Amino acid sequence: MQRIVLWAMSTLTVVVLLLGYRTSLSGPMATAGAPSPYSASAPATAASSDTGSGSGSGSGQARTAQSGAGSGTGSTDVTGSTVSTRYGPVQVQLTVAQGTITGAQVLQYPSGDPRSAQISSYALPTLVQETVDQQSAQIDMVSGATYTSTGYEQSLQSALDQAGL
Amino acid sequence: MRTVSTADPATWRSVAHVMGMPVSVALRGRHAGSPTGTEAWHEVVALLESVDRDYSPYRADSWVSRVDRGEATLGEGPAGLREVVALGEAARRDSDGAFDVWRADQDGRRCFDPSGVVKGWAAQRASLMLTWLPETDVCLSVGGDLVCRTADPTGTPWQVGIEHPLHPARVVARVPVVRGGVATSGLSHRGGHVVDARTGQVPVGIASVTVLADDVVTADIDATAALALGAAGPAWLRRRGRTAVVVRSDGSAEVVAA
Numbered sequence: 001m002q003r004i005v006l007w008a009m010s011t012l013t014v015v016v017l018l019l020g021y022r023t024s025l026s027g028p029m030a031t032a033g034a035p036s037p038y039s040a041s042a043p044a045t046a047a048s049s050d051t052g053s054g055s056g057s058g059s060g061q062a063r064t065a066q067s068g069a070g071s072g073t074g075s076t077d078v079t080g081s082t083v084s085t086r087y088g089p090v091q092v093q094l095t096v097a098q099g100t101i102t103g104a105q106v107l108q109y110p111s112g113d114p115r116s117a118q119i120s121s122y123a124l125p126t127l128v129q130e131t132v133d134q135q136s137a138q139i140d141m142v143s144g145a146t147y148t149s150t151g152y153e154q155s156l157q158s159a160l161d162q163a164g165l
Numbered sequence: 166m167r168t169v170s171t172a173d174p175a176t177w178r179s180v181a182h183v184m185g186m187p188v189s190v191a192l193r194g195r196h197a198g199s200p201t202g203t204e205a206w207h208e209v210v211a212l213l214e215s216v217d218r219d220y221s222p223y224r225a226d227s228w229v230s231r232v233d234r235g236e237a238t239l240g241e242g243p244a245g246l247r248e249v250v251a252l253g254e255a256a257r258r259d260s261d262g263a264f265d266v267w268r269a270d271q272d273g274r275r276c277f278d279p280s281g282v283v284k285g286w287a288a289q290r291a292s293l294m295l296t297w298l299p300e301t302d303v304c305l306s307v308g309g310d311l312v313c314r315t316a317d318p319t320g321t322p323w324q325v326g327i328e329h330p331l332h333p334a335r336v337v338a339r340v341p342v343v344r345g346g347v348a349t350s351g352l353s354h355r356g357g358h359v360v361d362a363r364t365g366q367v368p369v370g371i372a373s374v375t376v377l378a379d380d381v382v383t384a385d386i387d388a389t390a391a392l393a394l395g396a397a398g399p400a401w402l403r404r405r406g407r408t409a410v411v412v413r414s415d416g417s418a419e420v421v422a423a
Contacts, residue, residue, distance in 0.1 A: 121318065121343035122377050125327065125410045125420050128336055139339060140176065140191055144309035144328030145351025145373050156326065156334050157306065161180040161189050 183213040186308030195300035208294040216287040222278055233277040253282045260390035285310050285385025309349050312381050313342040330373035330412050337418050338410045346381025350374050350388040370396045375410040
């Protein structure tokens with residue numbers, strides 16, 4: 001567990017760096033509400049980066065939670081201690097499963113207005129199996145290569161737009 | 166054949182064609198279909214039309230075309246032009262030159278084409294016309310580059326499909342996005358419109374790259390750079406800590422996660 005926490009803290013530094021780059025430079029601390037389940041995928045590269053930006057004390061506290069993915073193997077949530085950055089305090093929670101960081105959630109981030117915080121919030125993409133009925137996919141919008149208005153006529157996005165008109 | 170069903174039937178949608186591309190919007194919540202929401206959508210279209218006038222390489226009188234012909238300097242153009250060039254310069258450094266808004270054409274002439282930056286940059290700017298709408302979830306697609314934002318950071322995510330580059334009526338992957346940018350670069354639809362700026366060659370082996378990032382500007386640039394890098398693209402994305410979907414020319418797909 002000690003190793004995992006250390007690993008978590010080194011990753012925390014990376015997360016802090018990302019936050020520092022994106023978030024507001026000023027404003028009082030704001031605490032996010034219930035963390036979104038669709039948090040940024042963890043930068044799981046065990047960073048050896050020595051940035052000096054984060055100053056984590058390393059006193060992360062861990063609790064074990066059963067993974068909701070039904071994999072049968074437990075995952076552990078590691079809550080990092082609050083880290084002071086020049087942008088304000090940051091606290092993240094990492095989900096560790098079988099020694100691999102599978103998720104990161106920001107519990108607290110520096111921002112005057114949580115609405116303005118530029119924290120990415122998305123899950124890992126899931127590849128769609130060929131056997132799945134593509135047309136019935138419950139999707140809102142399609143990201144595709146640059147397409148012309150001509151190519152659009154045959155695209156799935158076109159069908160989606162028509163469905164809503 | 167079943168018809169397409171959207172994730173939420175209460176979603177308000179519209180589509181316009183600007184910059185030669187379809188621009189689609191989906192709104193949920195308070196201003197989905199409201200006069201204010203509709204007016205904001207019209208502002209999106211107006212902004213993109215002005216971007217087209219200033220930045221289209223297909224318009225002889227655009228700033229981009231004038232700079233390309235040497236008739237105008239970057240300093241004479243609108244401030245956005247210098248933003249776009251600065252973004253392109255950062256991308257050039259990050260990609261070891263594979264991405265470059267300046268490149269030599271077949272005759273060796275130095276061409277100015279910031280299209281690889283403009284789309285994401287325009288999508289980000291245009292989305293600002295919508296994301297201020299209170300209690301309203303926004304999903305905007307500018308030619309397949311998406312800005313997603315739910316009013317409530319813990320709200321229902323937008324379900325984003327990633328188009329199969331070889332079968333445009335299909336999705337190759339899906340990803341729920343609460344807030345973030347999603348952009349895809351590929352060789353489909355327009356043919357080989359992405360080249361490695363160092364060699365002028367169309368990359369081989371990769372059909373499309375989709376990148377998720379905090380903002381669509383980053384996602385767009387990194388998707389284009391990764392595509393230009395060809396076979397080296399996935400490893401490059403991994404080093405940058407990006408989340409991405411790479412579809413190879415044979416149709417096989419890979420999720421890249423840091």
